[in-house]
Amino acid sequence: MNELKKKSTAEKAITLLLGVTMILGLIGLFSDFVPIKSVQIFGGGVAILLMAVTIIYGRKMSILKPHFNNRYLKVVESLFGGGLLLMLYWVSAAYALPSIYTQWMGTEHKKVEIVTPYHLPATKECDYKIESDYIKGTSRGFICITQAWYELDETNYVLYGDQSEMGFYIRGVVPLKALRSAIDSRGRESSSSL
Numbered sequence: 001m002n003e004l005k006k007k008s009t010a011e012k013a014i015t016l017l018l019g020v021t022m023i024l025g026l027i028g029l030f031s032d033f034v035p036i037k038s039v040q041i042f043g044g045g046v047a048i049l050l051m052a053v054t055i056i057y058g059r060k061m062s063i064l065k066p067h068f069n070n071r072y073l074k075v076v077e078s079l080f081g082g083g084l085l086l087m088l089y090w091v092s093a094a095y096a097l098p099s100i101y102t103q104w105m106g107t108e109h110k111k112v113e114i115v116t117p118y119h120l121p122a123t124k125e126c127d128y129k130i131e132s133d134y135i136k137g138t139s140r141g142f143i144c145i146t147q148a149w150y151e152l153d154e155t156n157y158v159l160y161g162d163q164s165e166m167g168f169y170i171r172g173v174v175p176l177k178a179l180r181s182a183i184d185s186r187g188r189e190s191s192s193s194l
Contacts, residue, residue, distance in 0.1 A: 043094025
């Protein structure tokens with residue numbers, strides 16, 4: 001407890017910043033959010049600024065110091081750690097925060113997109129995916145789909161979610177073929193009940 005009291009305000013702030021960045025970084029990495037270009041650029045600027053603040057105020061913190069004795073390994077560790085931290089700052093500022101904002105403040109939105117479905121069974125996340133130039137704007141670059149949708153051999157998908165001035169949060173996708181058949185079956189049910 002005494003060790004915590006000895007920490008300076010800057011060290012406490014940097015520790016808090018690193019913790020929040022780790023959480024937001026995970027949210028941003030797994031969020032199906034497509035930010036507009038200016039949000040990505042702004043996020044890059046924020047990331048560089050936060051990295052500079054971290055270097056200036058956190059350079060004396062043991063967590064940020066290289067732990068290897070070999071000077072070459074220290075350089076590699078510093079470059080790798082710095083690059084990773086910069087990426088987490090960018091993902092937090094360009095994807096996580098705008099994604100959270102869009103989910104709360106955005107309006108409902110749908111978008112039809114021509115996609116490329118593909119099957120890659122050895123991945124940890126999902127076996128069946130779709131991607132397009134638009135979907136590549138998400139941090140992962142693809143959206144998972146079911147095997148049944150993959151087998152439809154459909155390239156037109158409806159992306160639905162929330163839209164804000166910061167971008168589009170994709171809540172889900174539906175193949176256009178499946179959506180049309182669902183609408184047709186509802187239409188037949190309502191006309192047969194009359």
